[in-house]
Amino acid sequence: MEKKTVNVDLISSCICRDAFEIGKRALSRHSYKIDIFFQSTSPFSIYSPVDEGLSRVEAEDLTYGSPWERRLILAELRKNLFERFGNDKRDSFLLLDCTDLSRSVYKLKGDVYLLQTFVLEQNKSILRDYQLEKIDPWDLPRELLEAKLDSFVSDIKQRYDLNRVIMCEAYYVDKYASRDGHIKSFSNTSEKLNDFASFCYEYLENALGKEQIHIIPMPKGVLGSELHKWGNSPRHFCPEYYQYLLSAIDCCMCDYDRQDEEQMLSALRADCESAFEKYYKTGELIAQLEAQEKAHLKELTSLKEKLKNAEAALKKTTLLLNSEKARAQGLVKEIEDIKSSKSYKIGRFVTYIPRKITKRG
Numbered sequence: 001m002e003k004k005t006v007n008v009d010l011i012s013s014c015i016c017r018d019a020f021e022i023g024k025r026a027l028s029r030h031s032y033k034i035d036i037f038f039q040s041t042s043p044f045s046i047y048s049p050v051d052e053g054l055s056r057v058e059a060e061d062l063t064y065g066s067p068w069e070r071r072l073i074l075a076e077l078r079k080n081l082f083e084r085f086g087n088d089k090r091d092s093f094l095l096l097d098c099t100d101l102s103r104s105v106y107k108l109k110g111d112v113y114l115l116q117t118f119v120l121e122q123n124k125s126i127l128r129d130y131q132l133e134k135i136d137p138w139d140l141p142r143e144l145l146e147a148k149l150d151s152f153v154s155d156i157k158q159r160y161d162l163n164r165v166i167m168c169e170a171y172y173v174d175k176y177a178s179r180d181g182h183i184k185s186f187s188n189t190s191e192k193l194n195d196f197a198s199f200c201y202e203y204l205e206n207a208l209g210k211e212q213i214h215i216i217p218m219p220k221g222v223l224g225s226e227l228h229k230w231g232n233s234p235r236h237f238c239p240e241y242y243q244y245l246l247s248a249i250d251c252c253m254c255d256y257d258r259q260d261e262e263q264m265l266s267a268l269r270a271d272c273e274s275a276f277e278k279y280y281k282t283g284e285l286i287a288q289l290e291a292q293e294k295a296h297l298k299e300l301t302s303l304k305e306k307l308k309n310a311e312a313a314l315k316k317t318t319l320l321l322n323s324e325k326a327r328a329q330g331l332v333k334e335i336e337d338i339k340s341s342k343s344y345k346i347g348r349f350v351t352y353i354p355r356k357i358t359k360r361g
Helices: 014-019 067-078 118-122 142-159 191-208 239-252 258-339 342-360
Strands: 004-011 030-038 092-096 105-107 113-115 133-135 165-168 175-177 183-185 214-216
Touching: 014 165, 014 239, 067 113, 067 118, 142 191, 165 191, 165 239, 183 258, 214 239, 239 258
Parallel strands: 004 030, 004 092, 092 165, 165 214
Antiparallel strands: 105 113, 105 133, 175 183
């Protein structure tokens, strides 16, 4: 069957974008053309007022980042994200996720906010004249959060067919698969980040219409990966997740009846969860084998120590025996020397004569 080419826009973290590369082995009915990808973008900063000074920053004023990364920063400074998407995108699919919405923001003078990102930190020289107050998004006023999310929804509705909007419910994970197969925990927990992302998903899905948009839930048990191409992170997952996500995206693009779509997504999710169960079982088996090996090594070390102590005791006993043997040999020699001495023989003669005379008498 010939694959249908579809246009895709992403307002997302790296998660959705990685699905098209890391998950590319997944069977799909479509070929994809990614038109626009904006990462590290948040309504809580994009819909804040424009700072006049920062709006004049140009790409050449930035000291770090690829051309694409610099475009992200310029959109953040000029607050013109959707102007870059155009006014009519009804033939394109839009993919969303909310993990970047859990990032902290910097509050500048007035009500100007900037999303804290690695690229912004590397270009922080443009903010040298500003006092920055770092704020976690869940500490922002609720009415401000809802107002910014409403503006985001309004821009989406103006441009996209809601039947072509796909919400990918991704979250930070607390555990990862190490390169040697262990299941390990990240040093920091993600509970607050995920709670806030969950609030954003729920709000946006209700505002956009759960009955209209497509929603791809995150399977249980997903793990980060120490072997991920971008490094080990709570948002960089094992390949099985991206294969699931791309297959689920492909399913949402097929115009299935929504009930059939839900059944297909449920089956894909179950397969993904089963794959991660194998990771956990493998990790448990490796941990058990290593525990057994550790116990055996401990036992072997104990036996070696006992053998070492026994050898030392044997050596000590041997030295003692040799010493006693030498002393005994010395005594024997001393006795033999006495017996062979002249005085000993005279003494023996003197004591012998009286006994002889007495016996005769």
